Structures are given as structure tokens and as C-alpha cells.
Amino acid sequence: GRYMKKLLNFLLLVVLFVGCGKEKEVEKTTTAVSTPNKLIYTQSSESVTLHPHEAIDVYSRRIISNIFDRLIETDESLNIVPGLAESWEQISPTELKFNLRKGVKFQNGDELTSEDVKYTLENAKKSAKVGTLYSAIETVETPDKYTAIVKTNGPSGSLIHHLTHITASILNKKYYENTKDTNHSPMGTGAYSLLEWKPGSYMTLKRNDDYFRGKPAIEIIEVRAIPEENSRVIAVETGEHHITGDIDSIGRKILGNREDVRVEEISSLGVGYLGLNTSKGALQDKRVRQAIAMGINRDLMIEAVLDGAVEKANSILGPGVVGYSKDTKPFEYNPEEAKKLLAESGHQNLELILATSNNELRKQMAEIIQAQLKDIGINVKIEILEWAAFLNATATGKCDLFMLGWSNSSGDADYGMGSMLHSSMMGSSGNRSFFDNAEFDALLNAGKVELDPVKRAAIYRDAQDIMNEEVPILPIYFMPASAGIRKEVKGFVQSPINNPTFYKLSF
Numbered sequence: 001g002r003y004m005k006k007l008l009n010f011l012l013l014v015v016l017f018v019g020c021g022k023e024k025e026v027e028k029t030t031t032a033v034s035t036p037n038k039l040i041y042t043q044s045s046e047s048v049t050l051h052p053h054e055a056i057d058v059y060s061r062r063i064i065s066n067i068f069d070r071l072i073e074t075d076e077s078l079n080i081v082p083g084l085a086e087s088w089e090q091i092s093p094t095e096l097k098f099n100l101r102k103g104v105k106f107q108n109g110d111e112l113t114s115e116d117v118k119y120t121l122e123n124a125k126k127s128a129k130v131g132t133l134y135s136a137i138e139t140v141e142t143p144d145k146y147t148a149i150v151k152t153n154g155p156s157g158s159l160i161h162h163l164t165h166i167t168a169s170i171l172n173k174k175y176y177e178n179t180k181d182t183n184h185s186p187m188g189t190g191a192y193s194l195l196e197w198k199p200g201s202y203m204t205l206k207r208n209d210d211y212f213r214g215k216p217a218i219e220i221i222e223v224r225a226i227p228e229e230n231s232r233v234i235a236v237e238t239g240e241h242h243i244t245g246d247i248d249s250i251g252r253k254i255l256g257n258r259e260d261v262r263v264e265e266i267s268s269l270g271v272g273y274l275g276l277n278t279s280k281g282a283l284q285d286k287r288v289r290q291a292i293a294m295g296i297n298r299d300l301m302i303e304a305v306l307d308g309a310v311e312k313a314n315s316i317l318g319p320g321v322v323g324y325s326k327d328t329k330p331f332e333y334n335p336e337e338a339k340k341l342l343a344e345s346g347h348q349n350l351e352l353i354l355a356t357s358n359n360e361l362r363k364q365m366a367e368i369i370q371a372q373l374k375d376i377g378i379n380v381k382i383e384i385l386e387w388a389a390f391l392n393a394t395a396t397g398k399c400d401l402f403m404l405g406w407s408n409s410s411g412d413a414d415y416g417m418g419s420m421l422h423s424s425m426m427g428s429s430g431n432r433s434f435f436d437n438a439e440f441d442a443l444l445n446a447g448k449v450e451l452d453p454v455k456r457a458a459i460y461r462d463a464q465d466i467m468n469e470e471v472p473i474l475p476i477y478f479m480p481a482s483a484g485i486r487k488e489v490k491g492f493v494q495s496p497i498n499n500p501t502f503y504k505l506s507f
Helices: 002-021 025-034 058-067 114-126 173-178 229-237 249-256 286-295 298-306 335-345 360-375 387-395 413-421 438-449 453-470
Strands: 038-043 072-074 080-082 085-092 095-100 137-144 147-152 192-198 202-207 220-225 243-245 261-276 350-357 378-385 401-407 473-486
Touching (some): 058 192, 058 202, 058 220, 095 114, 114 137, 114 147, 114 173, 229 249, 229 360, 229 473, 249 261, 249 473, 261 286, 261 360, 286 378, 298 360, 298 473, 350 387, 360 378, 360 401, 378 387, 387 401, 401 473, 413 438, 413 453, 438 453
Parallel strands (some): 038 220, 038 243, 350 378
Antiparallel strands (some): 137 147, 192 202, 243 473, 261 401, 261 473
């Protein structure tokens, strides 16, 4: 009852807001029209960095994807397509050869060559944050200016997927070797370059007139971070902003009924989950983690917070990911069994801290988890942190429990599970659960190099079973990737990887 009430109050508030916004509509629309070649895009959190090798969050990756290009890319259907490489071939089990497009320029006018590719990939491998994706790379050879041969330390079934990932964006070697703060001053070959970044306020991107795929139609893209979905929805309704990402069920309802806005939605590769720090206090005991999983009614949560509009998740991998198992099963709601396990473990009257970022949806979920765990005798205190502080607190293991989403943006299980739960990723911002399981690690190591897709699928199925048994995370729901778009904006396609492609847009 209490949640439905809260939800209804929230809906009422939304309706009131919408009501108040109407008279202003006329003047607001004219402001958007008076600068015909500027598009305003909003998302729910700010970018943390614009350096591809530092970016582990979707809000940074969305912008990076537009400032840089990759050798190969994935299209909206997750097929691998040419990017800066016009063609590629596996010339031996351990050599992948890329033929680069000629005459591609970085935003400062330098020509892209194989030296930039070598510099980028060899440095990506050294990155503490994303290096695991590129660990198969031994070296990159550059027989000539337009040929790069990636040599691996053994056969790799996953590297081709990883090279489409935003963190494999190609950097300008000379610029990156000679520039101090590259987190805030990127240099790529992409359709847009960074004009200005005022952290806490906005970011402005300017089109690259010499972009190799053709000059983008829209000159200026302004990116704003607005945590309250309500405010983002209203700004799109009134025409103050043109596109907002990160639409949840309530926003979909409101925008879905309008003539002048459309909602684009697709099942993403992402999962919303509860993380459990397996290295902390009572949470080191598997029975306590299993009791927490059994103490949470995920169906009720999805009904109350997400209007039942999403599918309950059974894995950290989304259904579109190579290696996803539809048969793996997390523990289901069973409060009696949960109380028994807690009694057996000797951990009664537990006090735990649950951290979440300032995200309306996750805050509501945290409150439901708090109420449900109280019923089995666990007291949860909720801490709400600003995005960058939240990422830091969970990466350094300060929190017991945390609410997060994980969008597996390479489309492959190696990244989807490895960077999140492999023991080598502890403390490097990937493995926030501090999960350390030798059998699980061995499976992931085998899956990384296995070339036979059937054997690979079996390896990852076993790994997902161990994950659900050990509960370093509890998957809650498959995150839809969605956006609200004003009708005057043409060319927007919602991708499962959840990056907007700005060069395809026009008014």
C-alpha cells in the first residue's frame, strides 16, 4: 500500500507539473527555434571523463562515442560493421589485420595512421579500468601507414567484439603524448569535437565539418545532466530540450500520449541489480547473501516502481549478449527460508548500508529493499551519493550493498561478466562486489579464449549458475534503453548499447 501511495503521489506531482507547464509552452518553443542549429540532449547523470580508457559509465561513453570512432563498430542490430577500418581479416588464429581508410583526419587536422591505432590499443591494454578487454593483445604491428595487425597472445573469441567497444576509440597519438588533462580535452576523428565543458552545468559539442562519413547536419549539440526524470520529461514536452535519454515507465506514459513527442525504446543489453560487497562483515557468509536475495520480492519491486513495464532479470547478462543463459536462476522471494538461513549463520540484527546514486528510480527501489529486508530482520540504512562520489565509494568497497545498472556495451559475456566479477578486477572499479571465486575465474578465463561458440556458451552458462548461487549481485530487471524525442528531430535511432548517434540527426 505505501508504495502505491507514494507512486500515486509522484504521478499526481507529475500531472501538476505538466499542468503548470502549459501556458509557458509558446515562449519556450520559440527559444529552441531561434537557434535552429543547436540541439539539446539531456541524460540523468553527468559524464565523468572523456578519456576512452577511463570511461566505465554510460554517461561518459555516450559522449565519447560521438567524439571518437572505432576501427569497427556495431550497428543498431549489433552486427559488426566498418568504422575507421574499411575491411579486416583474421590472417591467422592470433593475427587480426585491419585496412584503414585513407585520408581520415583528427579534429585538429592530423591524418589518422596505423601508428595511432598501435598507440591506442597498446595503451588501452595498460588501463586499470578497461585493460581486461584488451588483455589478449600482445602487440600491434604497423607494416605501413594504413595497415595495423593486432597480434594476440593466443586465439581470442571475444576480442573482435571488444574492438567495437567505446573504450577502443582511436586516439591521436601525438596529441595524447603531449597533452596534460586529456580527461577533459579529448581529440578524436569523430563527428563532434568538444567546444566547452562546464562541469555541473553543460557540455557543448561542435560538428566536425571534415567528418569522414560526411558533414553532420546539426552544428551544435548541448548536453545537460538532469537527475530528475520529471524535469527532463517536462523540458521535452515544452520544447525547451529536444531529446532526453533514460526514460523510465512514468515518463514513457506521459510522453507516449503526445502528438509532438515520440518515445523510442528497445531492450538493452543492460541489467539493473543490487550489488553485495562479499568482502565485508557478515556479507562474507554466503548464507547471509542468499538470505538477502530471498528476502527481496523482485516482482513486487518491478510492479511498484516500474509499472510492470520491464522483464525480471535472471543474469548479469542481457538476453542479447553472446553467452547469455536463459536457464540460469537467481534465488526467488522466500522470507521464511531467508530467516532460517540468517538464524543458521548466527548473524541476527544486521545493520547494513545501501548506497545509491541520486536517481529517482534507484532511490525508490532502495526504499522497497529496505522495507522488505526489515521483515527478515536486517536493518538497512540508505545513503544517497552524487554520481562520481557513488562510483568512487563502491569501487573502494566502502558500501555493504549498492544499487546499480550494468549495460554490457560490447555485447559479449567476457566483458559482461569478467569486468564485473572476475577477481582480477577488484578495486579497479569493475568488481565492486569484491567477488573472489576460483572456480568462477577459471570458467571466465576459459571462455575468453574458447573459439567454439557451443563450448563457449556452456562455459558461460556454468559461470552464471555460480554467480546466482554465490550472490555477489542480485539481478533485478532487464533495463530498457529508451529516449523521448521531439517530432522535429529526425534520424534518431535508439540502440541497445544506448549511445545516441548525433551525426545522424537533423531538424
